[in-house]
Structure formats: C-alpha cells, structure tokens
Amino acid sequence: MKKVLIATLGIILLAGFPQLKAQERDTTSPNFPKMDASPMDLTIYRDSNNDVIARVLYSRPKKRNRVVFGKLVPYGQVWRTGANEATELTLYKDMKVGDAVVKAGTYTLYSIPKDKEWTVILNQKIHTWGAYEYTDEEDIVRITVPVRESSTNIENLSMTFERARDDSGTNLLIGWDNKYVKVPFKNID
Numbered sequence: 001m002k003k004v005l006i007a008t009l010g011i012i013l014l015a016g017f018p019q020l021k022a023q024e025r026d027t028t029s030p031n032f033p034k035m036d037a038s039p040m041d042l043t044i045y046r047d048s049n050n051d052v053i054a055r056v057l058y059s060r061p062k063k064r065n066r067v068v069f070g071k072l073v074p075y076g077q078v079w080r081t082g083a084n085e086a087t088e089l090t091l092y093k094d095m096k097v098g099d100a101v102v103k104a105g106t107y108t109l110y111s112i113p114k115d116k117e118w119t120v121i122l123n124q125k126i127h128t129w130g131a132y133e134y135t136d137e138e139d140i141v142r143i144t145v146p147v148r149e150s151s152t153n154i155e156n157l158s159m160t161f162e163r164a165r166d167d168s169g170t171n172l173l174i175g176w177d178n179k180y181v182k183v184p185f186k187n188i189d
Contacts (some may be wrong), residue, residue: 032178038083038157045170047159053078054185055090056109056172058082060156068177069113078131081111081174082157086128095169096186097122098143110134111174111181117143120174120183145181152160153178 010018045054061083066072073079080086087109094103106126112119124138157176164170169186 023182027097040084041159043159043161043172045163046174048167052092054095054161054170054172056087056159057103058087058089058109058157059084059171060158060160061176063153063155063177069179070115075114076112078110078112078134080131081109081120083159084129086126086130086134087159088126089122089172091185094188095189097141097184100141101188102140107140108134113147115147117144117146118182143183144182148180148182150175150178150180154180 003102036059038059040057040059042055042057044052047053059082069075088106089109090106091102091104094101096102102122107122107124108126108128110121110131112121119142121136121142122140123134124140125133125135128134154175154177157174159175160173161170162173162182164184164186169184172183172185174181174183
C-alpha cells in the first residue's frame with residue numbers, strides 16, 4: 001500500500017510539472033530585446049537657471065581589452081563618435097563653436113581622431129547609422145581640438161558637459177580608453 005501511495009503521488013507531481021513549465025514560458029508576455037552591447041546614453045547641459053541648453057544622444061561601446069584609437073577607431077577616418085546610430089547633438093539655443101555660430105537644432109556629431117588632435121564635425125544629416133551616409137557637403141562646422149591624457153582608464157565611451165570656468169558656455173568632454181577631448185561651446189551674448 002505504501003508503494004502504491006508513493007507511486008500515485010509521484011504521478012500527480014509529474015503530471016503537474018509540464019503545466020508548471022508552461023507557466024514559466026508565458027507566450028503572452030512581450031519579447032523584450034537583450035541589453036545592447038553598446039547601450040544608448042545621453043548627457044545634458046543646463047545653464048544656471050536649470051534650462052536645458054544642449055543634449056547629446058550616443059551609444060557607448062566598451063574597450064574590452066582592445067586598442068581603441070588607431071586600431072578599433074582608425075586614425076584619419078570619419079567616425080560616428082560612438083556605436084550604432086551616429087551621435088546626435090541638440091542645441092536648444094544658438095551657440096558659437098570655433099568661429100561659427102551654430103543655430104539651435106539637431107546635428108550629427110562626427111569626429112576624425114588622430115594621435116594628437118581630433119577634428120570634431122557637426123553635420124546637418126541626422127538619423128543616420130554609423131558614418132556610412134556621411135558627406136562633408138552637409139557639414140555645419142569643423143573644429144580641431146587637442147587630445148588629452150586621462151588619469152584613469154575609461155572602459156566605455158563617455159561624454160559629459162562641464163561648465164566653462166568663465167561661465168561663457170560649456171565644454172563637451174568625449175573620453176574613451178586613456179584619451180579625451182574638450183569641444184568648446186560658447187554662449188552668444
């Protein structure tokens with residue numbers, strides 16, 4: 001009798017097991033994608049009144065023990081300044097970049113890295129993948145900025161704004177590996 005009771009209990013448990021598994025594989029739930037290898041991020045610059053002045057949307061590739069500049073990101077070639085879609089900069093007010101006045105609007109931010117300096121480019125063509133559709137005919141401004149050494153390793157491509165010391169605008173810092181650049185954006189008075 002004891003054996004029959006144990007066998008019956010075992011059959012009941014096994015019969016319920018497939019139903020339990022079916023609940024784990026709920027097909028009515030949305031199929032959300034896995035985390036992107038280079039997730040999208042943003043950085044925002046606000047003025048002293050807390051008004052948004054500029055925003056950058058970019059994807060953040062990882063270094064993963066690779067040689068970044070000169071190899072993964074070749075020197076002397078146009079780079080989307082990130083991964084996936086090309087990086088986009090939105091200015092909410094007119095600002096001066098280099099010698100050019102850049103009107104409020106959204107632009108694609110490309111760069112041409114070199115060992116000692118980068119050419120940073122604001123381009124009119126937006127919503128592009130990589131740098132495949134890049135053409136210099138759509139450039140608004142190009143500015144050359146020096147490469148700086150970072151005191152720490154920057155694993156993921158990173159961007160942030162820092163307020164200019166004289167409060168004349170902001171610098172966009174772009175850093176990865178052990179390098180970074182500062183791109184100055186000046187207020188127009």
